[in-house]
Amino acid sequence: MCFERVSHQLGVIFFVIIMLIYGWLGGMRSVAYTDTIQGFALLIGVFLLLIGSIIYFGGVPTSTDYMRAYSPEKIGIPDAAGVRNWLSLLLLIGIGAAVYPHAIQRIFAAKSEKTLKRSFSRMAWMPFVTAGVVFLIGIIGINAFPGLSTGDSEQLVGMMASTIASQNALFYWAMILLFGGVIAAIVSTADSILLTFSSIISNDLYGNYINPKASQRKKLLVGKLAGVVAVGILILIAWFPPATLYQIFVLKFELLIQISPGFILGLYWNRLHPKAVFAGMFAGTAVASVMTVLGLSWLNIASGLWGLLLNLSICVLGSLMMTVSEKEENESEQVISV
Known part of the structure; x- marks a missing residue:
């Protein structure tokens, strides 16, 4: 089992094409099907990876002994x-x-x-199980492949899986199942966001402002074409990743968190003004982006939270100073009551 035979760029193009095909033809229903399949694949694969790691790399106790001897800072108490x-x-x-x-x-x-409700009752505890298993695998990997650089450490799971897969047929097929699930999860998440973006373009922008009389079929076509254009731009970014996966992961949440005041406050406060929400979201995104690009850090707290603090302040103060029409207030009451 080898993970370096296919180039990163070729893999990006291949899976983008797959995503566009099933997203274009199946919409949200296709995403739901892929979520179900990749969920089972990930669950089975990641537990077998943990079992294989314990068998062939010695498990958590061995890694703890290694860290105690060679990297005591990894098990020490963090500073403030x-x-x-x-x-x-x-x-x-x-x-x-x-x-x-x-x-x-x-x-x-x-x-x-x-x-x-039934879905959320199961989803509520699943991240603790799946993330906990991956955390244990990462701890075991410290002993299995010591001394990795920051960039190389992002390939740790692949390196462990490759070693385990070479032991016998069971683990070989289990690792194929695992990485098939990982790829499906990545593509599924990207496709969900692409569908959301296409819906915003087709309904909120094109349907409301550019061509209000457009048929549903035409709006759907415009949204899909906008999605294809967006994917083309994202391929250029993915062709040469600008940072490590961890940095991209954190940056994503630093920007994503800026929409939370509009959703969370909007559910419980009918005086929240849309202009204040937009201004706060814009200011928070700008602060988080500038701090991240320039590498600024205050008190070692994520830049997205400083942006959120400014965002939230503008939302609350702006809404208190602006007046909301009776129609908007009634609409908010209807949404909140639901």
């Missing part, structure tokens, strides 16, 4: 700056994940309220 950084990341990801586009999309796509 480290604690602030981790707490800020937890807050950043916790709030950002709650307003993730594909998560919200699934709320509106649910067949009924009962189906939605």
